[in-house]
Amino acid sequence: MNTSYKVKFWDIRTNTRNDGKSKKPRVISHTVRWTVGNRERSSTFKTKGLAESFLSELRQAAKNGEAFDEDSGLPVSMVKAKDLRTWYSFAVAYVHAWWPHAAPKSREGMTDTLANITPILSTDAPGRPEDEVIRKALREYAFLPPDRRPVPSPEIAKAIRWIEAASLPLSALNEARHTRAVLEALSLRMDGKPAATSTYRRKRAVFHHVLEYAVELEELSANPLHKVKLRKIKSTGEIDRRSVVNPGQARELLAAVTYVGRSRGQMMMAMFACMYFGGLRPGEASALRKKDCHLPEKGWGLLTLEKTSPETNSRYTDSGESHDERGLKHREQKATRPVPIPPELVKILRQHIKDQGVGEDGRLFRTSTGKPFPGSTVSKVWREARTYAFTPDQVTSPLAGRPYDLRHAAVSLWLNAGVHAPEAAERAGHGVDVLLRVYAKCIDGQRAVANQRILDALAA
Incomplete structure (x- = not known):
């Protein structure tokens, strides 16, 4: 370590930026400047308080007669303290x-x-x-x-x-x-x-x-x-429209699920139906309980979502289980989200409860031991169902490649049907801005409408 006692300090420099929104430049940082030997040093801080505190430490070290490291520009005591923390x-x-x-x-x-x-x-x-x-x-x-x-x-x-x-x-x-x-x-x-x-x-x-x-x-x-600037193409998060199934394909997939395994597919079909007809996330469908469901004999029903049960490694959960129940995504812990469901899904859920019953905790979709289905099992059933419902070319395509794509198909369907974005966002549990950004390319039929409006305007 090369050291020097020749140290000189300068006033703190305030760095500003004119962003064009106002005439007064905006303060963005504060730079402490000093020299050790003949080498200039600087360190920039977000706030003036941090800069002043750092400069005070440097001045105090110099006042105490402490040597400064020429490579880092710091007092020897500060260099040793920093090097201790890996x-x-x-x-x-x-x-x-x-x-x-x-x-x-x-x-x-x-x-x-x-x-x-x-x-x-x-x-x-x-x-x-x-x-x-x-x-x-x-x-x-x-x-x-x-x-x-x-x-x-x-x-x-x-x-x-x-x-x-x-x-x-x-x-x-x-x-x-x-x-x-x-x-x-x-x-x-x-x-x-x-x-x-x-x-x-x-x-x-x-x-x-x-x-x-x-x-x-x-x-x-x-x-x-x-x-450091590392160029990376920005991701908009838009959904690949090739993965979105139409209603006919969705129904074929749900029917195909029931043919997977001796009884496993039949136990899961209604869960997949919730993702398509209700736009639920997989974790929300996994946590669904009978008390959350209003299922009238006729007409629309209502799911009142209050929990989600996403899967992760048990070492990361508080319960020690692979599924740890939490509040809804992007909402307060006790917040709920009402999701109206069409009569077709009401009928499917009523039949599921009749055939499969519910768990001790009221859970609709569970294994024979009462626990949520493992993600690996759900994926395996879904992959097999795709081979029954699709042609070979479709199987190798992105079409409904994951169960989550059923949710994408649901929201796309709502928007294509003319459901207002705020209502679709409320049902999906999204913000409106996120909804429109993510599903922008999955809204079919808008180009023809726009073209006709432009022609009408030109004719006028």
Whole structure:
């Protein structure tokens, strides 16, 4: 470490931006400037308070006669303190801090992303395990709360010891090359092929949030992610219209489901029908109970949704089961969502309750043990049903490739039928803006209407 006692400080510089919305420039950050030896140094902060606090620490160190590191520009005491905190130890602390506030799916996404990042932010220390072993050790041990950790195998314990010793200091992320290496890794799948844009954006968001947390704790002066630009095609989230079935195809699929297995398909058919005729998410259909259903003998019925039961690995749920019941997506814990259902679905549900009964907790769709159907079983039944209902060319196409595509077909049908966007959004549990963005390309027949209106205007 090369040090110097020749230090000079400058006033804090305020950085502004004129966004064109007003004449007065907007303050976006504050930069602390100083020199160590003959080298200029700077560090930028979001708020003036953080900048003033940092400058005060530098001045106090200089006043106490402390040497400054010429490479980092920091007092020796600050360099040592920062180097003590590794990326690995900070990532573990981050997971433990946010775990109680996150849903099971969010916990899974968080740990999966950090398990991909952590091997990148390490040195080439000898004895490095295979990356897959490192990721397994992080996902299944290190990034779990202490009371959920299993007894580690010798292989896992060895991988944890290695990553503890080889992890880069958190401060290394101030170098753009490390941050870029992480982004490039997130843009690829495990097989080296480009990852889907939506996957990259989701994992980048986790990385961004971790770094923002480091800034909040003042362990990083600014988010280093802002320095690196990695071009990636933006994802609008639009639905592939090729996956959307028409009513006839949907009914053929539902009929085909009943032919799968000795009784398994018959037990699931009404669940799939809820996704198509009611636009329910799979987790919402899985959590449906008899008390949530108003099923008159004639006319429209009503489902009052209050719970969802998405599937994830049991290590991420509070109950220890693969399905953990939660409130509805994007709504308060006790909020409900009324979904009117057509007479056809009312008839299907009444027949299902008559034939299959309900579970002890009132659940409509469950295994013989009363638990929700595993996702792997649902997917297997669906794949087989597609082979019965579709031609070979359709089977290899995206048409209704997943059970979730039934929900997409439902919402597309509502919009094509002329249901106003706010009403369709309320039934689907979406915001109107999201609804129109996601389903814009699935609204058929609008081009001809628009063309005719333009001709009428030209003629006038």
